[in-house]
Amino acid sequence: MEFRNQAYWQAKADTLQPESRLFIEGEYREAVAGERFAVINPATDTTLAEVSRAREADVNMAVVAARASFEAGVWSQKAPAERKAVLLRLAALMERHAEELALLETLDTGKPIRHSLRDDIPGAVRCLRWYAEAVDKIYGEIAPTGPDALALVSREPIGVVAAIVPWNFPLLLACWKLGPALAAGNSVILKPSEKSPLTAIRLAALAREAGLPDGVLNVLPGFGHEAGKALALHEDVDCLTFTGSTGVGRLLMEYAGRSNMKRVWLEAGGKSANIVFADCPDLAKAARASAAGIFYNQGQVCIAGTRLLVESSIRDEFMAELKKAAEHFRPKDPLDPSSTMGTLIDSDHHGSVCRYIAEGLEEGAVLGLDGRDQAGNFIGPTVLEQVNPHMAVAREEIFGPVLAVTTFEREEEAVQLANDSQYGLGAGLWTSDLRRAHRLARQLKAGSVFINNYNDGDMTVPFGGVKQSGNGRDKSLHAFDKFTELKTTWLALD
Structure with a gap:
């Protein structure tokens, strides 16, 4: 092209x-x-x-x-x-x-x-x-x-x-x-x-x-x-x-x-969870897909993987890969064909996204990446770590390039965290265990479940949600x- x-x-x-x-x-x-x-x-x-x-x-x-x-x-x-x-x-x-x-x-x-x-x-x-x-x-x-x-x-x-x-x-x-x-x-x-x-x-x-x-x-x-x-x-x-x-x-x-x-x-609306287990078949691929799942289109995607749930034993390794993948998304003039990230829709929405980031930090989240050092209506990839499920950034649809990261210890905990939402548009999970993949696909309350990918699909499959999605x-x-x-x-x- x-x-x-x-x-x-x-x-x-x-x-x-x-x-x-x-x-x-x-x-x-x-x-x-x-x-x-x-x-x-x-x-x-x-x-x-x-x-x-x-x-x-x-x-x-x-x-x-x-x-x-x-x-x-x-x-x-x-x-x-x-x-x-x-x-x-x-x-x-x-x-x-x-x-x-x-x-x-x-x-x-x-x-x-x-x-x-x-x-x-x-x-x-x-x-x-x-x-x-x-x-x-x-x-x-x-x-x-x-x-x-x-x-x-x-x-x-x-x-x-x-x-x-x-x-x-x-x-x-x-x-x-x-x-x-x-x-x-x-x-x-x-x-x-x-x-x-x-x-x-x-x-x-x-x-x-x-x-x-x-x-x-x-x-x-x-x-x-x-x-x-x-x-x-x-x-x-x-x-x-x-x-x-x-x-x-x-x-x-x-x-x-x-x-x-x-x-x-x-x-x-959506507040979709993307779950990465320790037996993920390819951490680098999962990190690239997770970054694209929240930073593509400046995070202004209803099914964005805005909640990242990572098994605690791989947290450090996976977050390093994720931050490396986030480097692909850098705000630039939208008319530049090399641009991979544009601007938020307007100044009001820009202000709303910035307020969510500030509120998350006030509630105790830790800033892993900060994309607010941009002019105009641009915001780059932003990662909030140590997010607990009661924070606004974990519960409300931000509709911007802000990733909320939470760790878990057990499969049951991951499912509980993923389903603890008023929304149910999408969910992703990364695992090499076929039985786990099928088991969780049935348990996750979402209109679409993506296994070892995030938000793939074409016109042959239905798109929509459950609950308030x-x-x-x-x-x-x-x-x-x-x-x-x-x-x-x-x-x-x-």
Whole structure:
């Protein structure tokens, strides 16, 4: 893959003029109230664009457009093979515009251009292609009834889907929602985060070019307490799919209950434990994976391995390897293709992460690595050792490059520490003992358990959590469950 050089990306950034309007019923338009908000480049604290600010009136227009397109059947009644063709064209257009989309993502979020170009955009493309290829290969069922009846079980699109997505992987996570929702035949309203709306806005034009009918995809940049709340309370939205914080997830469930009991699917917070046993097959590999599991994307990853549990007998050796692996992650200008670590999303979040570090130290944690000696919104790899499970840094989602390290003596203690959390998104364990691996995989309360790796996977496996990490699953064929309704048709034969 060609990453080019920093001058190339800076020149493209200097001439970039991103689209900044809402997209409703197949066209870009200003918000009804004519309001705009600033989107800031967190690496420079400069304004990238003034973006149209969607409010309730805009949400109402988008829902009307989505409902009309759904009921007209211009997408919902197309043969699955026809929907597949359109989504494949969209994936191809995204691939053709990969540099533009990667640049928008990096400028919006502060993540390294290398990661946007290598991971985010190709991942979004693969997601759309995967669901496009899957949609005409899902069959209905014939129930095992008696000879006097024929019972059919079929899937139907749920209707109007509102997708509220976060700022850490804006386009990738949008496509995790859009892929199955659109493939199943729904009409979708996408609300990107107000901190990172530019790729979602650009995607709308590519979808139109690919042949997606008007009204099937609408994009509403705006704030959660305005556009997001209006979508969650809307009586004509059938399904709400969300990735973000647990606190916002609770509000969305409340809003759904106050309105039409729309389906609510949540991928919420995490505080995942990564357990390293003394019989780990390769300490250096485990250290590299553990470092990547917390420092990649500046730690702004819901499934980040933010709690490291190390068997005490290997603590010193493993921590030396971990700190060596952390040297790979050094904050640098995100437009520098050699950068492996960018900036946090904004100054408020930077302040929040720094406060967590300070609080951990006040509670008795020991600083193993300190990444706070950076300018602007950058924070480098930070390691807090001797963390006990009652500290805030061990219990609350920091969403930054801060690793909390705790030692354990016995397997049972490791499991207890790992499960002592309100969250249950992911867990990792490193061991050469096959029986232990299977035993703990059953005991760990998490949606995904990674054995001798951390956060590996592809589109074939579901992603989601238990407890307050949410419900439902993104990725895999199981995601279709969120965006379809099962219908039983019972035919009497006598």
